Amino acid sequence: MRLRYILGHCQLDSNGSVNAGIVEWRSELPHQLSAIGAQERMLTSTFLRCARQLPASPLPRLTTPTLSLPQHRLKSSSSSNGEKEKKPKIALLGSGTIGLSFAALHLTANPTCTVTIHDTRPDLYDYISSHLPSYILPGSACSATYKDRLTLAPTLAKAVEYADIVQEQGPENVKFKRTLWAEVEKHARSDALLWSSTSGIPASEQAAGMKDKKRLMVVHPYNPPHIMPLLEIVPSKETSQKNINRTVHYWRSLGRTPVVIKKECTGFVANRLAFALFREACSLVEQDVVSVKELDDIVTSSMGPRWSVAGPFKSYQAGGGEQGLEGFLSKIGGTVQGCWDASERDVKKGGISVGEGKEWQEKVCKQAQEEYGNVDTSERDARTRKVLQAAAAEKGEGK
């Protein structure tokens, strides 16, 4: 009998049979697969068994290059101590827009890393093949070779087994995250960093069911992470300083801007700030002071560009001249307080809290829909990258 090898995404269902998106036949075992260990060979044999049940030919061939499966341990990075970041193996759990964006970021900004994606969706291979390329920045160093370092894993256990970093972007649900981390803990290395992309569930809550809580922290991106430099690192009280440092070091080595949030607070920091301004924006539109479009024009032609270069504190420190922020507050503190008082009053009067059927909410949503409809984020992202380059240019930074 002539052996045929099959490569592609699959999921092992509860009976142990393969629920596969078969993508490619090969008559020879690819190089990567010859280097794999015993466990991987077992999985391969599952594939082979499955393959034999399929018609011999023809099978559809995808035009995109093969995403090799299962994931395998790279010989050069098998050491489990020292600097994992050199050739880190990253497991991504969940492949929504944030997962894809992180995959693109790791693969292109870190040319030595390997990435394994696990997701329960049955069409994972097709989905990744068709969606991931749009996240790969044109001209990025690794845009031609990133696929060689990407693997899809059929199970969570396989995905995290050898990972230096396990990063989850699953549903925003405490119970889900707790179950996930307990499962990850069973299969991952004891020194793997565990990162959650949650925008709201603190690590301390997620870790409730874990034995070792030192490795888990929130790594909250500002979407999309393959474009925006910020990563809010939010450890729990149990997270070790060493693991925080490793995390910060990893992101800095990729030219990103990790900021450690010192206390687990509602919404972390970036969203707290942005939503505070957003509430005021909704209030002003509710009052018909400006339209949604006019408000956006105000922001993009004033504080947006200013805050790309200097944050609010540095800006007002400059605004106060030689006396700095203190001088600023002593000179125009009355105006500042006047605005704060007016904001409170107007927010209360306009009932600016979230809820279906709220009048203000229907008004701003209607205006936003009429003005913008379906926003072309690729055009926005291309311009954002240029803005980031311009803001960084004279600092001599590459972020």
Added chain:
Amino acid sequence: MRLRYILGHCQLDSNGSVNAGIVEWRSELPHQLSAIGAQERMLTSTFLRCARQLPASPLPRLTTPTLSLPQHRLKSSSSSNGEKEKKPKIALLGSGTIGLSFAALHLTANPTCTVTIHDTRPDLYDYISSHLPSYILPGSACSATYKDRLTLAPTLAKAVEYADIVQEQGPENVKFKRTLWAEVEKHARSDALLWSSTSGIPASEQAAGMKDKKRLMVVHPYNPPHIMPLLEIVPSKETSQKNINRTVHYWRSLGRTPVVIKKECTGFVANRLAFALFREACSLVEQDVVSVKELDDIVTSSMGPRWSVAGPFKSYQAGGGEQGLEGFLSKIGGTVQGCWDASERDVKKGGISVGEGKEWQEKVCKQAQEEYGNVDTSERDARTRKVLQAAAAEKGEGK
């Protein structure tokens, strides 16, 4: 007797004598002065009288080119109807940092305009000569010739006499502004646009003593106006639509972003938004969630660049995918409301209101001073210009 002509800044004191910063002797009357009318000649003769009382020579010569005085009516733009904007004569009352920045903006972005500055400071000529050049953007079209179109006026009456636009940036004091506009009204043309740069005193309050309130409106810049594109146009209920349109048209023709604010509200819009975020920033630093520097890093690596390209409404419209802002609020409205509730609670608990001796205020001011000291705004402004160019590049806009 050999006539000597004197050029420079002067102020006529209450006795009608000249309190002059004499800057240059000339043995011939410059070309511009030969073209002036009777009133200007009278003033010139006052100068000449004054000059005769001064020692014949030597007198200090400035190395900067002459700023001609008094201002004169340009022959080519003497028509008082139709498109004033073609060769507008602009009178700036007040020469603080905003006045200088506006002077630089008009002179370099509008190559046909003439600018007359009036200020009561006795060293006006020296002050303008030494400070204005730093506001002229390198490489701007008119950077070589702007001085030829700049005049200093000895009195408010002379400054505004032929002006198409009178723009004030005097002290933030209602009484001062009322007196100023009443005086301007006596001397300015009846169709001159009257603009206040105030950051807080509505046109309706400023206009209390005026006969014709149709022409007065707030034109509030985001500092510094020679860099930042935004101009908040805040008319009173008495301001005519025609004059609002003329104002918007002028700024658009200079490639700026004028936005008409539909209601006179406390702090207008840009400051309301910025201060709302600033309050939240102060609250988070007060709670030791992040430091002043970390907060700024968060903003410059996330919402700053994002909001250079798309304002908050467009951003969250995109965030909601096909359902837009409505989808965004229905999906993560709970998180948004959670942040709003936490903000309110924390601001109250931390006592985040402006006042001397407040603990939070001393904390943030101290951190800002230690972190930033004296901010180099020229470096910030150079980077901001690059950011604005980058943000505009793919929109095909030149602002």
